[in-house]
Every structure is written in C-alpha cells, then in structure tokens.
Amino acid sequence: MKIPKRIQPLVEEGLIDTVVRQLMSGKEATVFVVRCGEETRCAKVYKEASQRSFRQAASYQEGRKVKNSRQARAMEKGTRYGRKMQEETWQNAEVDALFRLAAAGVRVPRPYICFEGVLLMDLVTDADGNAAPRLNDVELSEAQALAYHAQLLHQVVLMLCAGVIHGDLSEYNILVDAEGPVIIDLPQAIDAAGNTEAGPMLERDVHNLATYFSQFAPQLATTQYGKEIWKLYVAGLLRSDTVLTGRVEAPKGQADVGAVMREIALARKEEEERLRYQNAE
Numbered sequence: 001m002k003i004p005k006r007i008q009p010l011v012e013e014g015l016i017d018t019v020v021r022q023l024m025s026g027k028e029a030t031v032f033v034v035r036c037g038e039e040t041r042c043a044k045v046y047k048e049a050s051q052r053s054f055r056q057a058a059s060y061q062e063g064r065k066v067k068n069s070r071q072a073r074a075m076e077k078g079t080r081y082g083r084k085m086q087e088e089t090w091q092n093a094e095v096d097a098l099f100r101l102a103a104a105g106v107r108v109p110r111p112y113i114c115f116e117g118v119l120l121m122d123l124v125t126d127a128d129g130n131a132a133p134r135l136n137d138v139e140l141s142e143a144q145a146l147a148y149h150a151q152l153l154h155q156v157v158l159m160l161c162a163g164v165i166h167g168d169l170s171e172y173n174i175l176v177d178a179e180g181p182v183i184i185d186l187p188q189a190i191d192a193a194g195n196t197e198a199g200p201m202l203e204r205d206v207h208n209l210a211t212y213f214s215q216f217a218p219q220l221a222t223t224q225y226g227k228e229i230w231k232l233y234v235a236g237l238l239r240s241d242t243v244l245t246g247r248v249e250a251p252k253g254q255a256d257v258g259a260v261m262r263e264i265a266l267a268r269k270e271e272e273e274r275l276r277y278q279n280a281e
C-alpha cells in the first residue's frame, strides 16, 4: 500500500521497506504490517496526545524518570518544549518496557526501535504466519483456560521481578501465538518500586485475568493471586519460580492474653467491691 505519512521517516532511514497493510486502528495508535528486508514486522504509530485516553493520568506517570530537571520543569509547566518531552517520554515508555521485559524473558514482541513516534517490533503471528488473534477472540476449553491463566501469572511474576507492572492487562492486550499468550500494549507500564498505586494496579491486572478466564474455568473466580503476588513482592520473597496458591491467609491479629486476664481481674475486683458495698449497707 501507499506509505502513510507518519511512516515515511522510517522508510527514509531504511528501517522499513514497504507497508503491507493496516492491521488495526485502536484508541491510542494505528498498527501496520510492514516489511523490513526479508522480515515481516509490526509498526505502531502513536496518535497525538489530544486523541489519547485515560492512561496518561497522573497515577500512571508517578515514578517515571525523565532525563534531567530542565525537562521535568518544562513538562510540569506544559510549555511547547515540555509537551514535546512529555510526548517523547510517553512514546519511549513502551519501547523501554519492551526491551526490559524481553531481556527478562517475558513473552512480548521483540522491539527494534521507537523513531518519530513509531514503534517497530516483531509481528506476533499464529501458526500460519498471520497476525495473531487477541485472547478475547479465541474460544477456550477449561483445560486451555487454566493453562493460559497459569502461563500469564508466570509472565506477570517475571514482569514484577523486572520491576514492571502492565497497568492495563486484559484479554484485549494479550495475543495468542502457537506457543501461548503474548503480552502487548505497554505505554502505560508502571514502575513497581516508584509508584504508590503499584499494589492496586498489580491486583487489578491479575484480577482481570481471573475474571476473564473464569468464564471457561469458574474455579478461578475466587482466587486471590494478585494479593498473594503483591504480598510476596513487598516482603522481598517473590522469585520467578515461586509456587503460588491463589490464597492469602486472613490477617489474624495475635490474641493478647495478658489484656484479657487484666480485663477479667478488673471485673472480679469490681464485683468484689460491689458485694462489699452491698454487705456494708
């Protein structure tokens, strides 16, 4: 097809040879199938800031690092330079997260570069080499649902061990290739250690998985993997091979036996006082 204007700079740089077709136009980006030499890849063209949605909310941005304090001040003030910086920080967040996660062994598309607001990455494909379906578009048996759920929990743990929380994990941001689920769409990824909302976000991501898969495997509906994973992470006990149970013990405060005994002694003393008072009358 004709090269879209936004992809032109990548063609000029020799990063892309031809554009095969448009794959999707989502809320945040338009995605194309492209050819780079012998390879078929995926180009995600980010939309302008004004067309984007909730995920730039402050709770996602917290803890993100910018290069220097001049940039930080400009971003706060919202100057033109500041807005440009904000735009770049947003666009680079996804490619940064992809590099970090790919290195940590998480199943994400392999990234190449983010250039002029276009992210170039591997195309996730099905067994026939076509663009892979989203998890939401595949019919699952109970056994498959349980297997995918377990695989995804393992991916979430690997991500958290690498310090990253997806922040918008759902059946729409997971593709299914021949080997199983692949996680995509990470511009809002959260820094697990630097964001005060990290715990609730992790729990929400994991809860979304349980809710989705419970339509095929109802026993998942009552699991508490998110709470369990976060508790282990906070305690410094989360490892990539940690065995999860899906249950967390209800907090049982230590019974304060001493206080109960003091309470009984006081009641007895009061009763003795009362009796003595009555007898004295």
Ligand SMILES: Nc1ncnc2c1ncn2[C@@H]1O[C@H](COP(=O)(O)OP(=O)(O)OP(=O)(O)O)[C@@H](O)[C@H]1O
Pocket: 023, 024, 025, 026, 027, 028, 029, 030, 031, 042, 044, 109, 121, 122, 123, 124, 125, 131, 132, 134, 172, 173, 175, 184, 185, 186
């Ligand atoms: N690497 C990839 N390989 C194959 N397909 C992809 C890839 N990346 C994105 N897609 C397709 O493009 C769609 C949109 O991608 P993505 O979710 O990253 O963008 P988005 O603009 O945030 O979309 P949405 O608003 O729908 O969530 C995906 O649902 C998927 O079908």
Ligand SMILES: [Mg+2]
Pocket: 026, 172, 173, 185
């Ligand atoms: Mg998406």
